[in-house]
Amino acid sequence: MAEFTLAIASGKGGTGKTLISTNLGVLSAEEDGLTVLVDCDAEAPNDHLFFPQGPRKAHPVQVPIAQVEAARCTACGLCRDACAFGAIRMLGKARVFEELCHPCGVCVAVCPTGAIREIPQRVGEIEILRPAGREHLILVTSRLDIGQVKTPNVIQAARSTAGQFPARMVLLDSPPGVACAAVASLRGADALLLVTEPTAFGLHDLELSLQLGRNLDVPMAVLVNRDVPGDTSVETLCRRWEVPIVARIPFSRKVAETYARGGLMVEESPEFRELLRPIPSLMRGLRAGKVVQA
Amino acid sequence: MKSVAIASGKGGTGKTTLTAVLAWMASRELEVTLADADVEASNLPLALQVHSPTCTAFQGGGKARISEADCSSCGLCQEVCRFEAVLTPRPGVFRVDSLSCEGCGHCVRICPAGAIEMLPTCIGEACQGQCRTGPIAFGQLGPGQDLSGRLVTEVRRLGLEAAQEKGSDLLLIDGPPGTGCPLIAALASTDLVLAVTEPTLSGVHDLDRLAQVATRFRIPVRVVLNKADLAPEGARRLRETCQVQGLPVWAEIPYDPVFAGTLQAMSTDPQLQPRTDSAAWIAAGEVWKALARELDLPSPLAAR
Numbered sequence: 001m002a003e004f005t006l007a008i009a010s011g012k013g014g015t016g017k018t019l020i021s022t023n024l025g026v027l028s029a030e031e032d033g034l035t036v037l038v039d040c041d042a043e044a045p046n047d048h049l050f051f052p053q054g055p056r057k058a059h060p061v062q063v064p065i066a067q068v069e070a071a072r073c074t075a076c077g078l079c080r081d082a083c084a085f086g087a088i089r090m091l092g093k094a095r096v097f098e099e100l101c102h103p104c105g106v107c108v109a110v111c112p113t114g115a116i117r118e119i120p121q122r123v124g125e126i127e128i129l130r131p132a133g134r135e136h137l138i139l140v141t142s143r144l145d146i147g148q149v150k151t152p153n154v155i156q157a158a159r160s161t162a163g164q165f166p167a168r169m170v171l172l173d174s175p176p177g178v179a180c181a182a183v184a185s186l187r188g189a190d191a192l193l194l195v196t197e198p199t200a201f202g203l204h205d206l207e208l209s210l211q212l213g214r215n216l217d218v219p220m221a222v223l224v225n226r227d228v229p230g231d232t233s234v235e236t237l238c239r240r241w242e243v244p245i246v247a248r249i250p251f252s253r254k255v256a257e258t259y260a261r262g263g264l265m266v267e268e269s270p271e272f273r274e275l276l277r278p279i280p281s282l283m284r285g286l287r288a289g290k291v292v293q294a
Numbered sequence: 295m296k297s298v299a300i301a302s303g304k305g306g307t308g309k310t311t312l313t314a315v316l317a318w319m320a321s322r323e324l325e326v327t328l329a330d331a332d333v334e335a336s337n338l339p340l341a342l343q344v345h346s347p348t349c350t351a352f353q354g355g356g357k358a359r360i361s362e363a364d365c366s367s368c369g370l371c372q373e374v375c376r377f378e379a380v381l382t383p384r385p386g387v388f389r390v391d392s393l394s395c396e397g398c399g400h401c402v403r404i405c406p407a408g409a410i411e412m413l414p415t416c417i418g419e420a421c422q423g424q425c426r427t428g429p430i431a432f433g434q435l436g437p438g439q440d441l442s443g444r445l446v447t448e449v450r451r452l453g454l455e456a457a458q459e460k461g462s463d464l465l466l467i468d469g470p471p472g473t474g475c476p477l478i479a480a481l482a483s484t485d486l487v488l489a490v491t492e493p494t495l496s497g498v499h500d501l502d503r504l505a506q507v508a509t510r511f512r513i514p515v516r517v518v519l520n521k522a523d524l525a526p527e528g529a530r531r532l533r534e535t536c537q538v539q540g541l542p543v544w545a546e547i548p549y550d551p552v553f554a555g556t557l558q559a560m561s562t563d564p565q566l567q568p569r570t571d572s573a574a575w576i577a578a579g580e581v582w583k584a585l586a587r588e589l590d591l592p593s594p595l596a597a598r
Contacts, residue, residue, distance in 0.1 A: 011334065011335045012305065012306065012335050012337070013304065013305010013306045013307075013335070013471040014304065014305040014306005014307060014471075015305075015306060018496060041472075042474075043303075043471070043472030043473045043474045043477075043503075044303050044304050044305075044471065044472055044473065044496070044499075044500040044503065046304070046495070046496035046499055046500070049495040049496060049499060050495075082399070082403070084355050084356070084396075084397050084398050084399050085355070085398070099475075102396055102398060103376065104376050104377075104396065104398030104399075104400055105374065105376060105398075105400060106398050106399060106400045106403065109374075109400065109403065109404070110403070144473065144474060146473065146503060146506045146507055146510065147478075147506075147507060147510050148474070149443070149474050149475035149478065151472075151474045151475070152440075175472065176305045176334070176335065176471050176472075177332075177334030177335060177442070177470070177471070177472075177476075178334050178335070178435065178437040178438060178439075179334050179435055179438075179439060179440060179442040179476070180439075180440035180441075180442070181472075181474065182334075183393060183438055183440075187393075187394075199554075199558050200337075200340055200341075200558040200562070201310065201335075201337040201340065201341075201558070204335070204337060204340055205335040205337070208334070208335065208434075208437050209437070211437040212437035212438050215393060215437055215438045216393070216438065253524070256521075256524050256525070257524065257525055259494060259496075260492075260493055260494040260495065260524060260525030260527075260528045261494075261495065261525060261527060261528060262495040
């Protein structure tokens, strides 16, 4: 079990979650000890692009999916009636539409002839990477297979893989949005860092994420990316929600260019490093109930 | 009527901005209807100012609830639940965490005391309205709810309905990020995917995943390279990747804060008109012309 789990999230995509997660990962590993960075954006996992070298190992994520043994199926329709997800139709015999199967096990329980079994099927993979030259950093990537839809299962598998390491810090680079994938990534985290930008879209989506964080009852703080000097829109919103702003990253072409080629800002800019440095201890303080100055 | 999904894989590449600009251009020449299929972060209505939308609650599957008075504390519900949704706040007390409950009903069936019932839940809302370019459909999922794919399907249905009523030539669908169920729901039976990408390593990587999904559903993909001048090396790599994969690049839009900023400003000022003289706007015009030609839309501009 990790000592501290920090989720990095945002409602809107492209606000800088990956930028902050990868750089915080490097920083935390150097200054704090063993850090596991988990790329929970299973539909668009990009953290690995910033760590091209190092031994890696992948294993499949399998989910039990209901399958009907036609010879034993009497076409009674009980499984179809019981399935809350409409995943079973009667086409002569019962047939399971795999992408709709949740897998809850209800059909297996109701089938009077034992014709339904759950068979593990691959929906994605987990990759463990030990980035070269970074002794205390481990990257765990969740990756949904193309055409698959069981994103939350892949994220959960990545998180339990990460949980096997005795880490000082686990960072969860979370998927955008506020639906099941985001919940799979945020649930049970010790604190939540919301990355936003001072635009109308950014603010609108930040508020949805704040609501999600409240529903999950996790302490939150906000990081303003591509900050515009003099802009107070994020501050006003954060004050209303009583959530502190822990860092502001000014807009810079240098950051955009470095990110574009897969570079790490903490290694190229001491100023950037200083902007991120206080975040882990601020987030630990937030968890401990300390008032963090906005 | 033709329908086009604007998608990206990676978030924040400029899907909504491009959708709004294309809608603006389209609305000058023909009838266009919009559907915002990003129900987790619905921003298109902000950009194009929806007025007096009609919204209806969207019902999800249902959530289990345990009646404490009837519960015999046997714990069977916790045993069968695959989603770890049955919690024990105190020994002998069983409670359902509604954010974890997926509504399968297994606990309801198994409970020997009949203490569990399914309650219907509202997972969000689906809306239809008018915006600055014509009809628009959109939705918003309640934070923490699942089944976003079903709500996307409902928004797409509302968009199609509005488009048919209006006799639209074109349905533009602003897609969600990712490659999972919301995206697949947004792509269903569209004629074309317009992939908006950016010249970052992440942009290239996610474009590749998006193209693979679209190809699986046999939907042609055309690429728009946004913020093209931000990273010349990345842009070169993107062009190469697209060439190797046979993905036509329709336009390269330079990085232009005014371009995106205009839309943000339009969201608060109904009188504001977009700046049509910027390099980014002109490049987006190329996308519109190419789209009108490819789909054989009745556009006088493209015919020229």
